[in-house]
Amino acid sequence: MHGIGVFVCHCGSNIAATVDVKKVVEMAKLEPGVVHAEDYQYMCSEAGQEKIAQAIKEKNLSGIVVCSCSPRMHEATFRKCAEKAGLNPYMVEIANLREQCSWIHKDIEEGTEKAVILTRAAIAKVNLNTSLEAGESGVIKRALVIGGGIAGIQTALDIADAGYEVDIVEKTPSIGGKMAQLDKTFPTLDCSACILTPKMVDAAAHEKINLYTYSEVEKVSGFVGDFTVEIRKKARYVNMDKCTGCGVCMEKCPSKKAKSEFNSGLSNRPAIYTPFAQAIPNVPVIDPTQCIKLKTGKCGVCEKFCQAGAIDYKQKDEVITQKYGAIVVATGFEVIKLDNYDEYAYSQSKDVITSLELERIMNAAGPTKGHLERLSDGKPPKNIVFIQCVGSRCAENKGKSYCSKICCMYTAKHAMLIRDKYPDVNVTVFYIDVRTPGKNFDEFYRRAVEEYGVNYVKGQVGKVAPQADGSLLVHGVDLIDGKQLKISADMVVLAAAIEPNPTVRNIATMLTASIDTNNFLTEAHPKLRPVESPTAGVFLSGVCQGPKDIPETVSQAGAAAIKVVGLLAKDKLMTNPCTAKADELLCNGCSACANVCPYGAISYEDKLINDHGIRKTHRVAVVNSALCQGCGACTVACPSGVMDLQGFSNRQIIAEVDAICR
Amino acid sequence: MQELISRLKELLESGSVQRVLGWKKGDFTFNPEPAYFNSAEELSEFVYDGFCGANLSKYMIKASNLEGVTAVLLKPCDTYSFNQLIKEHRVIREKAYIIGIGCKGKLSLDAIKAQGVKGITDIKGAEIDGDCNELKVETLYGEKTVSYKDSMLERCHVCKGKEHMIYDELMLESADTLDADRFTDVEIIENLTSEDKFTYFQRELSKCIRCNACRNVCPACSCRKCVFDSTKFDSEQKANVDPFHESMFHIIRAFHVAGRCTDCGECSRVCPQGIPLHLFNRKFIKDINEYYGVFQAGEDIGQTSPLTDYTLDDMEAEERR
Incomplete structure (x- = not known):
């Protein structure tokens, strides 16, 4: 015998302001199977849940409909409540009267009409619900972190410190990521390498952490607690066990025309290389597109000079399969391509550079050994113009709609460092807004303006015109003074937007x-579950989830780690x-x-089927309920x-549709 | 033709096949019907001519459960259906000995009647050995002559070609019959206004008597239990409520066979009401071709259907970019 209870939540005024909840209760009572209906201010509160539990027990309800917020918010809450009261948790249906009704309606009549319809649909469905029992599955006590930047390193360290095995898969030859390319970090101006490299060393030395550098995730199957991942270890052409990291091969390599990825293409590197001196692992790779031996079969210089006999031109890619209980995505970002921003003359002048390129120029290990100089003629610049929001906060399609978040601060950092080291250089920053909401961030920016005399101009730059004498004429506007500006600069730095690493799509x-x-990557909930993906067992760390600076990335990395640890600590799910x-x-x-x-999740079996007495062997589909995600x-x-x-x-779904169309 | 019959006899007598799936003479020369022949003697009833339009591949679903091997006669276009059925695990390849037979275009009695011929009693000129240029039609009102080409089924004017996609041996010659574009009729409907489209389909589908012939003949409609016959969905009652539901039957059917329909044209051939049912399927085929690249169901057993496959080159993926 069916007995359905309907519980309508006001959600304070969230629902009640736009939906006549009393009317919904009245209408629900008329629906087939409904024996109880009531409303309450906060159904999810302890008192509200108590009302539900009481009604289930007293009226011996066989199913309940809770008319409240999205099931993503409180379905679990009400299922638990029903279970405690002795009802199968899958006999609970949620009618979403908040996100799908009250929040999107203004007119109370319209809102109420829709609320009644949604409630009716949920009642029609719950009439056909059946009790379901959750199964159990095991948890493999090992985590995978995709990406070996600061986010991935921090997540891996935190998981490993909790006692679980972690593998980091990094597609470049070394861990370190974008942070390794930075010179100084705001707002404290510590040297980036000084704070990052010890962490890289910690990660490499940790007995629970295993690094797969120069490797990529190729295939993922399975589910939370039991993922199977194929990792392609690209051929390094260098035997990692034999190589001592002496670096002779890199010195002797005759092919030195490849652009150094680490130096943002501002210097060259040999065909056999480590991205930077502090690379981990300190084992070079041979770039097969550059290596003369691999391309023509002649050369072999590195092999000749390698004392350890580590060079192996015949090495092949290796695909390894590993099982994990949890996966963390920490794929980070890239600076956008500036093809759409020809007005800033990036492709025309060597002296128009991105901030990341400036970072390399300022770095002692960079292409200019840390001397600030123009890339065109090597002369020290006298007038530098920074342009903010290049591709960020862009309403048109050519850029990104979002704020890249880090540019205001790193531009203030660059401006300050330049004025500190070269006090005779004029620095002008064009900005839309200066955004500094972080601990000690605004103080940092104020210092740049007040102590270091950086000239901040509110306004945008329309054009950068390279002049015959090698200078750059910057056409901008000063919105506060309301006048057009033309500034002759000898270096222009673009704060180009950042975007998620393109490989993240794959x-x-x-x-x-x-x-x-x-x-x-989307979070399971933007506020309440910010480091989890909606896909169970997949967690988010760093910029792959949204733009953030280093302190935020490290905090989020730790948060992702604790979520992973919470999962791996369980024996059964x-x-x-x-x-x-x-x-x-x-x-x-x-x-x-x-x-x-x-x-x-689906395979096929030839099964003997008894169809009303007729026995026949059929090929039939069989679902592995552990693999099935119910999509x-x-x-x-x-x-x-x-x-x-x-x-x-x-x-059930047709019954809902029928109820809506009735 | 004699050569074909001798070969079938040989196959039966040698025991290499247990039966032949072909066509036997009907009450008139123009209505042969699909039939099994279990012995060489039974082959005296065997016929294969321009009226043997029926696609025999679907019969192989049942024949796959019979003892031994069945020799099945498949015209080039029928082999697409057979391949599709292999792909869907509905027929067993090893249970069939496929004789790919030639085809010179199949005839439609409706197309002959449409040329103003009434009271037909006998038709000559449809023999597969003949030149298939002219049909001599005996009627209650005397003998008439019509062109073979003008008497063909619509599907033969848009013939997929003389190649058999799967066979064990080939017999008899085929002729080229392609003389029209497959999608012209679809384009005409596409260019109608929404109202006119609706009127068109209402008019055509209002003729439907729900005899289920289209579904029963369709090689893609091979479900053990059709959703329209199943009590699981309450749809068997729904389909009869009003004429609108009647139309839904055809639209749902078109969705169910989308990406699997080989465009064999059997639905339109068997419809007693002359509804151009193939147009639904062709619209899907045209859309699939345009959105996912040209795809012919049944051409290749190994290929995946664009509607059940997702690649990063798909238009949906493009849109997300």
Whole structure:
């Protein structure tokens, strides 16, 4: 016997201001199967939950509908509440009267009408709900961190310190990431390498951390607690066990025309190289696109000079398969390409550079040994113009709509450092707004202006015109004075926007983790679950989730680590019982479902089927409920409607649609 | 033709096949029907001519469960359906000995009647050994002559070609019959206004008597239990409520076979009401071609269907970029 209870939440005024909750209760009472309906100010509160529990017990309810916020918010809460009161947790349905109704309506009549319809649909569904039991699955006590920048290193260190094995997969030859390229860090001006390299060493030396550098994740299957990952270790052509890191090979290599990635292309590197002197591991790789031996078969200089006999031109890529309980994405960022910003003459003048390039120029290990000089003629610049928001906060399609967040601070840092070291250099910064909301950030910026005399101009630059004498004429506007400016500069620095590393799309697809329109990975909840992906077992660390500076990245990396540790500490995980199931009697075994299954959860068996007394062997689909994530792709691919998602069966969904259309 | 019959006899007598799946004479010369022949003697009823339009590949679903090997006669276009059925694990390749037979275009009685011929009693000139230029039609009102080409099924005017996609041996010659573009009719409908489109489909689909012939003949409609017959979805009652649901039957069917339909044209051939059902399927095929690159279901067993496959080159992925 069915007895449905309906509980309508006011959510303070969130719902009640736009929905007549009393009317919803009245209308719900008229629905088939409903034996109890009431409203309350905060259903999720202890008192609200108590009302639900009491009604379940007193009226012996067989199912409940809670009309409240999104199920993503409180479905788990109400399921737990029902379970405590003795009801199967899957006999709970949520009608989303907040996000899908009150928040998007202004008119109370319209809002109420929709609320009644949504409630009706949920009641129609819960009438067809069946009790489901969650299963259990194990947890592999090992984590994978994709990306070996500061975010990945910090996450790995924190997980490893908690006692779990961690593998870092880094696609370049060394860990360190973008932070390794930086000279000084705001707002304290410590040397970036001084604070990063010890962490790199810690990571390499940690007995629980295993580095896969020059490697890429190729394939991911499985699910939370039990991922199987294929990692391609690209051929280094150098035997890591034999190499002593002496560096002779790099000195002797005759092919030295490749652009150094580490120095942002401002200097050359040999075909056999480590990205930078403090690289970890300190084992070079041979770039096969540059190596004369690999390209023509002649040369072999490095092999000749290598005392350790570590050079191996015949090395091949190696694919290793490893199992993990959790995966952290820490793929970081790249600076955008400036093709759309010809007005700043980046492609025309060597003296128009990006901030990251300036970072290398300022660095003692950089292409100019730390001397500030023009790349065109090596002369020291006298007038430098910084242009902020190049590609950030851009309303048009040519740039990014978001604020890259770090540029205001690093520009203040650059301006300050230049004025400190070269007091006779004039520094002008064009900005839209100066954004410094961080600890000691605004003080830092004020110092740049007040103590170091950096000339901040509110306004944008329309054009940078290279002149015949080698100078750069900057056409800008001063919005405060309301006048056009023309500044003759000999160096222009562009604070180019940052964007997620382009490889993240591929990784997100492999992980079935969602990404937003800007290719940043989406959080499970922007406020309450900011370091988790909506895909269970996948966590986010660093800029792959959104622009952030080093302190924020490190905090988030630690937060992601603790989430991973929380997961790995469990021995068993409850599995979602809302998985697909095939009706063996009707299944054609046509493979349509397996073709669309993103989790590889469907296989086929020849099974003896008893169809009302007729026994026949059929090829039928079998769902591995541990692998199935309940996405429902198979249910729509199946032409005969054989695949059904438990908890979201075709009949339940049709009943909801029918209730809405009634 | 004699050569074909001798070969079939030989196959049956040698025991290398247990039966032949072909066509036998009907009540008239123009309505042969699919049939099994279990012995050399039974082959006296065997016929293969311009009226043997029926696609026999779907019969192999049942024949795959029979003892031994069935020799099945497949025209070039039928082999696409057979491949698709292999891909969907509905037929067993080893249970079929495929004789790929030639085809000179299949005839439509409706197309003959449309040329003003009434009271047909006999038709000559459809023999596969003949030149297939002219049909001599005996009617209650005397003998008439019509052109073979003008009497062909629509699908033969947009023929997929003389190649068999799968076979064990080939027999008989084929002729080129392609003389029209496959998507012209679809484009005409695409260019109609929404109202006119709706009127067009309402008019065409209102003719439907829900005899299910289209579904029963369709090689893609091979479900053990069709959703329209199943009690699981309450759809078997729904389909009869009003004419709108009647139309939904065809639209749902078109969705179900999308990406799997080989455009064999059997639906339109068997429709007793003359509804151009193939146009639904062709619209899907045209869209698939345009959005995902040209795709022909059943051409290759190994290829994945664009609708059940996701690649980073897909238009959806492009849009996300």
